[in-house]
Amino acid sequence: MKNKKTIIITSVLCMLPEILSVILYKRLPEQIPVHWNSAGEINGYLPKAMAAFGMPFVFLLLNFLASIRLLYDPRWRGQSRALRVIGIWMVPLISLVMIPATLLMSLGVKFPIMSFSFYLTGIVLIITGNYLPKSRRNYVMGVRLPWTLDNPDNWNKTNRLAGHMMVAGGLLLLVSGYLHLTAAFHGVSVLIFIVVLIVVIPTIYSFALYKKEQDTGKL
Template sequence: MKRKTDMTLITTTLICLLPIVLALVLYNKLPNQIAIHWNYAGTPDNFAPKAIAVWGLPILMAGIHIFSYLMIQNDPKKANVSSVLKQLGKWIIPVMSLILIPVTLFKAMGYNIPIQILVPVILGVIIIIFGNYFPKCKQNYTVGIKLSWTLNSKENWNKTHHMAGYLWVIGGICIVVGSFLNMNWLLIILIVAVLVGVPIMYSYSLYKKGI
């Protein structure tokens, strides 16, 4: 039987690679070393050769995207995943590639782009979206808080994701608001640690109660 072509996978992968076109147009204007990482104050602290930024970053994003896309598509319980979260999982890497790589290139050319605000805002919005749909996400193997306790018990999964949903929305809002208040990245990391750690501890407590 002839396998049907997955046009969504092809389209999203091409979007991941699309920044290469912009990079080639700007190639002669780009410095030989390009900043690919910044600290919490927006100061670059890691650089890569121009060729790596132009070719390597988009290809890396495409590779990560293809892996995550196939994981979602081949999940035995993919029907349990919220349609919104499923689409988010398929499009999040392409959209990030389309935003972050051009930002990296323009920053290298000297444009004043507040990367210390942009990245936390994107992170916060993603967390808010996931949190909003966590309660609607049923047991699966690719999207959600996948612990041995949540995967072993539907009730544990549902209770953990219901609690985590509220927590992630609040945490995401804090990150978005904090990014405009020059929130230190250490505080953002702490918030993310809470968003991960509290649901894990809550799920474990449910497990110890026999749920």
């Protein structure tokens, strides 16, 4: 019952921007900017009907999928309580902030979308990185690989490394957002670069631990 109530509340929050969409609809341009490149330039649009009324349903679907995975994980006791809360409420928060910001920007309201994205992602990474090493094996959060799920020592070491990298990456994003340094290495987004490193390096490290254990067992 508690899980169902949480899903209902978060779903309602995801749909609240529909109210603003109804209020602003006649004033919105026919094409709404919804995507920006690493330089902060608009490179993606949606028809206003899709942007105003379709985007909340996209967040609704994302919220439903995220909530089902988090709330009905057979190993939910292994989840960090703090990360569980963040995971449940993150999608509704983004919906409540980003959809109104997108609609208002289409009407000429100034909003530092790139800096805000960097700040939000940086804060989430820092918080996640602090709590990630405290998560025990589960099927939703953490570095979930065949080797980490099979071996608690591999899980702990890999997620500890990933946590440190998330904190470092989050701090770098905060600095980049403040200095408006959104691109690095020939235009590649700083955000994408950091995310790739956070994914790739712990994966390689985890596999190396697994191979070391296998080789040791053969001796």
